[in-house]
Amino acid sequence: MHPPEIRARARRLHLSGASIADVARSVGLSYRTVWHWCRDRPEPVVHVTALRCFRCREGVDNPTDQPAYAYLLGLYLGDGHLVTSARVPVLRITCSNAWPGLIEACDSVMRAVLATKVQRIPKIGCVSVESSGKALDLLDIRWRMNLPWSLSVARRDAVAALDRHVGPKF
Structure with a gap:
């Protein structure tokens, strides 16, 4: 699993007009991985457990x-x-x-x-x-x-x- 920052960077590059191949070269990942992030599933999947877990929720002290x-x-x-x-x-x-x-x-x-x-x-x-x-x-x-x-x-x-x-x- 790659850090969320890399995924976010790849998506920003793609949304700014770069091709999937250019983004893949820029972040040093495979074409298929970047394609998956940008086209197939542009938003990360949040697992149901993460949504329910009191330790995993955003904004919880x-x-x-x-x-x-x-x-x-x-x-x-x-x-x-x-x-x-x-x-x-x-x-x-x-x-x-x-x-x-x-x-x-x-x-x-x-x-x-x-x-x-x-x-x-x-x-x-x-x-x-x-x-x-x-x-x-x-x-x-x-x-x-x-x-x-x-x-x-x-x-x-x-x-x-x-x-x-x-x-x-x-």
């Missing part, structure tokens, strides 16, 4: 440190999972003992982004860094664990607030 959030998301996608069998949902990321800096960084970004509590569980050859979250708490949404595997947002005002941030259930 976002308290989250975006680089820390992106780093934590990468750790989660690579070596993490959510545990919902506890009273509170827990984010668990497993880090190798061979990378102590990674363990420190994981702990740090968990605290910066969403954790009310971070703990390190030593295992053979690795450490499980775990945090209990405050994502719904940050949004001031009341919730509870109604079953060990099921989080519940049941009050009308809390459901309405959650719907504003992630969209209604269908």
